[in-house]
Amino acid sequence: MTVRLRAHHLLCVLTYVGKGYTPAFVANLDRIAARLSDGEDVLIVEGPDDICAPLLEGGDGHCHTASVRRRDQIALAEVASTLERDLVAGDRLTLGAAQLANLRGSYAVERVQGACGGCQWKPLCASVAASGYRDTRLQATSSTHPQSQEA
Secondary structure, three states, X not given: OEEEEEHHHHHHHHHOOOOOOOHHHHHHHHHHHHHHHOOOEEEEEOOOOOOOHHHHHOOOHHHHOHHHHXXXXXXXXXXXHHHOOOOOOOOEEOOOHHHHHXXXXXXXOOOOOHXXXXXXXXXXXXXXXXXXXXXXXXXXXXXXXOOEEOO
């Protein structure tokens, strides 16, 4: 299977420690983190993704706003630069141990935090990064999957 993620959620999963908007949101993100930890691929999508699902059920429209779409654009460019490859919606990648370490290293030194400006979760994420990503739910395994695949 494949996890559908919008670009800025690639950053969110780096520091996710079980906190979120609602209990349903947290339970959903726990399942997604477990799937990613098991080596499922990520399909980069535009707009709402698998993480957004519980918020959309309640009619929360922030997943559709221009500011969130802008976060996705910034995150996609920064993640692509960090991974040293082009990335567009429709591309696939696997967050194996090397990719996760690379992204977390870049996040810790604020190379991939441009999309985080104004986010209410930024202080928590910064604290998680400062702790060395202790207690994060996404734990990459040494994967034999390729870093990326073309869609």
